[in-house]
Amino acid sequence: EAGVTQSPRYAVLQEGQAVSFWCDPISGHDTLYWYQQPRDQGPQLLVYFRDEAVIDNSQLPSDRFSAVRPKGTNSTLKIQSAKQGDTATYLCASSWTNNYAEQFFGPGTRLTVL
């Protein structure tokens, strides 16, 4: 069974540029999560979906961040006009009906904003 995949693995931007991260969850997993992990800290939930619906996006830092999951499978997280404070690793995870508490994580995208 393939795990959660993410791309790109690394991104380096200047402040003000936009960036998108892509996630492909485990097949059959209806719930998808995006986390932000600053250096030397634990992951913090940004947003999560059940199928194509946003369940909770209250932790998205600002309106510069947006996330979609149009067909209930893959998902894209976008940052408009990135700032240095957005420097972090962005993790995607998925889970399914039998046990939503157990989440499976992708390798992450390490973002550096200069």
Added chain:
Amino acid sequence: AQSVTQPDARVTVSEGASLQLRCKYSYSGTPYLFWYVQYPRQGLQLLLKYYSGDPVVQGVNGFEAEFSKSNSSFHLRKASVHWSDSAVYFCVLSDSGGSNAKLTFGKGTKLSVKS
């Protein structure tokens, strides 16, 4: 509100020595508890989980953890560490296994194993 505290940001042990990584949680209900490991430049991998029953749970690669409701703790142990165990370990709390389950992470403990 729920929280997880890992009091040791860094731990260094010699190869072959025993290990304990500490975790304390704060939650008024019945917790679901996990330990995840993060190797350099990799995602988080589940080591073990506790939902209910026997307070000592076994995980992968010889790791085990003990749940204590009275102490609100979920410490991770290993009898003999290997250099490949060097990684960051996260203690994680979920408020349920249901559809609104959310994970709360500790800040992590970076383990370095000296050869």
